[in-house]
Amino acid sequence: MADRTRRGVLAAAASLPLLAVSGCKGVGALAPPPRPGPDVRVLRAAIAAEEAMIARYGTAITRFPGLAKTLAGLRAEHRLHLAELRTRLVIPPGSPYRSGFTSPSPRPAGSPGAAAALPAGQAAALDFLQTAEDSAAAALLRGLPAVPPSLAQLLASVAASESTHVAVLRSAAG
Amino acid sequence: MSGTAVGPGTVSALQAALAAEHAAVYGYGVAGAYLDGPARTAATADWYAHQVARDTLEAMLRQAGAKPVAAAPAYQLPHKVNGPVSATALAVLLENRVTAAYLGVVAVSDPAVRQFGARAMAAAAGRAASWRGRTVAFPGFPPSAFS
Numbered sequence: 001m002a003d004r005t006r007r008g009v010l011a012a013a014a015s016l017p018l019l020a021v022s023g024c025k026g027v028g029a030l031a032p033p034p035r036p037g038p039d040v041r042v043l044r045a046a047i048a049a050e051e052a053m054i055a056r057y058g059t060a061i062t063r064f065p066g067l068a069k070t071l072a073g074l075r076a077e078h079r080l081h082l083a084e085l086r087t088r089l090v091i092p093p094g095s096p097y098r099s100g101f102t103s104p105s106p107r108p109a110g111s112p113g114a115a116a117a118l119p120a121g122q123a124a125a126l127d128f129l130q131t132a133e134d135s136a137a138a139a140l141l142r143g144l145p146a147v148p149p150s151l152a153q154l155l156a157s158v159a160a161s162e163s164t165h166v167a168v169l170r171s172a173a174g
Numbered sequence: 175m176s177g178t179a180v181g182p183g184t185v186s187a188l189q190a191a192l193a194a195e196h197a198a199v200y201g202y203g204v205a206g207a208y209l210d211g212p213a214r215t216a217a218t219a220d221w222y223a224h225q226v227a228r229d230t231l232e233a234m235l236r237q238a239g240a241k242p243v244a245a246a247p248a249y250q251l252p253h254k255v256n257g258p259v260s261a262t263a264l265a266v267l268l269e270n271r272v273t274a275a276y277l278g279v280v281a282v283s284d285p286a287v288r289q290f291g292a293r294a295m296a297a298a299a300g301r302a303a304s305w306r307g308r309t310v311a312f313p314g315f316p317p318s319a320f321s
Contacts, residue, residue: 073308080311084320141292145285153314156280156292160273160299160313167300168309 042143050082055116081158126173137162180238184282194275195228196245201268208261269302277314
């Protein structure tokens, strides 16, 4: 896909300054790398939002075992979203802009360390999750103008998926 | 969307979405005939939704100075429809195709058209999930896209 190419371009662009000065003045002579572009910021936000959703579902599944099957299915889709979003972001090791960034390498998401706040009652929790899904989808749509076409398609698809989750949660709430 | 700043890529994507909407309007007409009760009510609502979407796309294309693609007199159905199960499967397929068509709209450069495409994708994905009885992780993309 075009995104594989894009990843290659991003990685290549990141290495160009190093190649240009290698054997000359060393890495220390490099100017700071350019700040991440708006597309990177949108992507980072999308990744963070997916991690938060996975954590919320993790908490909900533990707290409401009667809804575990339904909620686990939705969480599984968020995990797929997260995995794909992570593949779109390549930040060179050592970049000062890497700090605060979630590693693109796979790691367990929604693990026990990632417990999330959720309202106590089942009805309130489901309502909270609906609002969170809605908000996440809306944020993705707001980011569309800032990203290249292939990433826009992925974000729109993830947003559409999250919109469908709202209906599932509403149905589960009865 | 202004009538002067629309590129050929945008027009092409909107035409593809319109063609998918035409097919959906036709297809729901067939599917609805084999459905009863709440399913028929849902099919009727979705049929109207696709008519509205069709009209919206036609207006956008005219505003862009393009001639909207016309509906075909008839469409080859992807499978035989002779009962509720096959009618429901047709509805899922129609929505999947509409969602995929709007995925093309999302790729255009005009931000407003992108947003329009994304909202239309969400609507179609919601209808597809309702007919399918389950959600999918990446509406609009083929199932193998990210495997």
